Amino acid sequence: MSEYSELSPxxxxxxxxxxxxxxxxxxxxxxxxxxxxxxxxWLAMLGLFLAILAIWYGSxxxxxxxxxxxxxxxxxxxxxxxxxxxxxxxxxxxxxFFTTGRTVIYAFLIALSIxxxxxxxxxxxxxxxxxVMPYLVAIDTMPKIAFAPLFIAWLGFGIQSKVALAAFxxxxxxxxxxxxxxxxxxxxxxxxxxxxxxxxxxxxVALKLPLALPYLFAGxxxxxxxxxxxxxxxxxxxxxxxxxxxxxxxASQMNTPRVFxxxxxxxxxxxxxxxxxxxxxxxxxxxxxxxxxxxxx
Amino acid sequence: xxxxxxxxxxxxxxxSTRPVxxxxxxxxIYPRNGFEALADVNLTLAEGEFASVIGASGCGKSTLLKIxxxxxxxxxxxxxxxxxxxMGPRADIGMMFQQATLLPWKTTIQNIVMPIAIRxxxxxxxxxxxxxxxxxxLVGLSHAADVYPGELSGxxxxxxxxxxxLITEPEVLxxxxxxxxxxxxxxxxxxxxxxxxxxxxxxxxxxxxHSIPEAVILSDRIYVMQANxxxxxxxxxxxxxxxxxLDLINTKQFGDxxxxxxxxxxxxxx
Ligand SMILES: Nc1ncnc2c1ncn2[C@@H]1O[C@H](COP(=O)(O)OP(=O)(O)OP(=O)(O)O)[C@@H](O)[C@H]1O
Ligand SMILES: [Mg+2]
Numbered sequence: 001m002s003e004y005s006e007l008s009p010x011x012x013x014x015x016x017x018x019x020x021x022x023x024x025x026x027x028x029x030x031x032x033x034x035x036x037x038x039x040x041x042w043l044a045m046l047g048l049f050l051a052i053l054a055i056w057y058g059s060x061x062x063x064x065x066x067x068x069x070x071x072x073x074x075x076x077x078x079x080x081x082x083x084x085x086x087x088x089x090x091x092x093x094x095x096x097f098f099t100t101g102r103t104v105i106y107a108f109l110i111a112l113s114i115x116x117x118x119x120x121x122x123x124x125x126x127x128x129x130x131x132v133m134p135y136l137v138a139i140d141t142m143p144k145i146a147f148a149p150l151f152i153a154w155l156g157f158g159i160q161s162k163v164a165l166a167a168f169x170x171x172x173x174x175x176x177x178x179x180x181x182x183x184x185x186x187x188x189x190x191x192x193x194x195x196x197x198x199x200x201x202x203x204x205v206a207l208k209l210p211l212a213l214p215y216l217f218a219g220x221x222x223x224x225x226x227x228x229x230x231x232x233x234x235x236x237x238x239x240x241x242x243x244x245x246x247x248x249x250x251a252s253q254m255n256t257p258r259v260f261x262x263x264x265x266x267x268x269x270x271x272x273x274x275x276x277x278x279x280x281x282x283x284x285x286x287x288x289x290x291x292x293x294x295x296x297x
Numbered sequence: 298x299x300x301x302x303x304x305x306x307x308x309x310x311x312x313s314t315r316p317v318x319x320x321x322x323x324x325x326i327y328p329r330n331g332f333e334a335l336a337d338v339n340l341t342l343a344e345g346e347f348a349s350v351i352g353a354s355g356c357g358k359s360t361l362l363k364i365x366x367x368x369x370x371x372x373x374x375x376x377x378x379x380x381x382x383x384m385g386p387r388a389d390i391g392m393m394f395q396q397a398t399l400l401p402w403k404t405t406i407q408n409i410v411m412p413i414a415i416r417x418x419x420x421x422x423x424x425x426x427x428x429x430x431x432x433x434x435l436v437g438l439s440h441a442a443d444v445y446p447g448e449l450s451g452x453x454x455x456x457x458x459x460x461x462x463l464i465t466e467p468e469v470l471x472x473x474x475x476x477x478x479x480x481x482x483x484x485x486x487x488x489x490x491x492x493x494x495x496x497x498x499x500x501x502x503x504x505x506x507h508s509i510p511e512a513v514i515l516s517d518r519i520y521v522m523q524a525n526x527x528x529x530x531x532x533x534x535x536x537x538x539x540x541x542x543l544d545l546i547n548t549k550q551f552g553d554x555x556x557x558x559x560x561x562x563x564x565x566x567x
Contacts, residue, residue: 191363286402
């Protein structure tokens, strides 16, 4: 501070103070983000995965749980590879995978067409809203899995009874979401179409149905979960050739690693269906910004 | 002061101009609750005239506009555009709402030709693209023709809505608080744009508004409405020279007119 050396102590202090204030102006206050919020997604996911793996390995290696209840990560991994090679080589497991896959896709398409039609009936007509909707709500509140024995009795032990159960479960969310979506048009949008002289069909096709799409896709994602649950439940109860039957057989043989790996491959089927829906949604509902919160779905 | 107030005067403007829209002894009772929303409303819009209706909330302005647009049937009286009674929505009526209501899955230009697509089909809509581009030029939005509405600001969206209203070349423009959702600066600017467009096209316009200065700066004639039942309490001719600019707001003459209307509206709340 040589420039200030000739000043009195008080003036010196004041000058120092001024300099400090000067410096303070340059200080930028950065809000500190906690470390845990700064971890990138892939690292966070990997970290959690490794942590669970470690706990899993630890509890089995120390003999805390019996291998019949919970096999170790290594045994499970070996079985995953075995089932994987069986699937790739086109053996009986691939047959089973295709059977369940077919069941899921048929059921989804049936649920989509019936659910969408009923949804339009309920959302667009007074008759549907007043007469049909109460029955749908009544059926929807029932535990639909309980209908499985009925479908097996009606349609036999083949793929049909499983398709029926899965479609039955998945139809309701599609009806409800389609109907809700058809109510989404605002007062001014309706007035606009009316003032342009649009017919009821034109208003439905050019305004209400496009506006209903985000709702419909939300329903389809729920339905995708529903068809998977329905198909597997059907195969548990009604036997047949699908993955559900394989799981049941493995479980009855206490082959727990096999159950685990079958479930993992099964989840690929559900994931594939889900991602397909997301892809279609991205293509058709590109205009809706509220669709993808946090990059999930 | 060029302000003349005529009580209960259902007369049209200067006799030399052609009447475009005629309303006589119009009454509206909502059947749902028996509420009398309009009683004995008389008004005539002359060709090229800009008229506004102003009044307290709930006095029946939107009801009147919906009847004029053919969106709502009147209970009694005569409502005629170009000599023929209005029995439903018509191609020769252009409408604008408080919200721009552009469809987000269509580009700006596709939104603008939509009235033609609905009435005459897709091929006709394609044919109207050139006209739509001319309109976009008119409102200074040509750069946004192929953009989706999600990328437009509020003012830009309303300008697109103006184009959509004009594409069918309507006889009369019905505007229900078209700029009230915009911020004040944008709103002033849009009002000046509206004045320019209406003058350029010699458009006949009917504006519903809550803003007295907005009504005064835009209108040749203001209808002051009162509620219960909704009726026209006073008709005020605005003889201020055109084109009007925002500077006018600071003149004494403008202030006097605004003050007079405010006094009239305040009476209702006493
Ligand atoms: N569909 C309807 N059924 C019954 N009454 C209605 C209906 N629509 C409006 N009304 C009544 O008619 C009166 C006038 O309504 P209107 O919407 O025309 O008012 P407004 O002048 O446009 O009000 P604001 O300035 O708030 O928009 C109100 O008292 C309202 O309650
Ligand atoms: Mg209103």
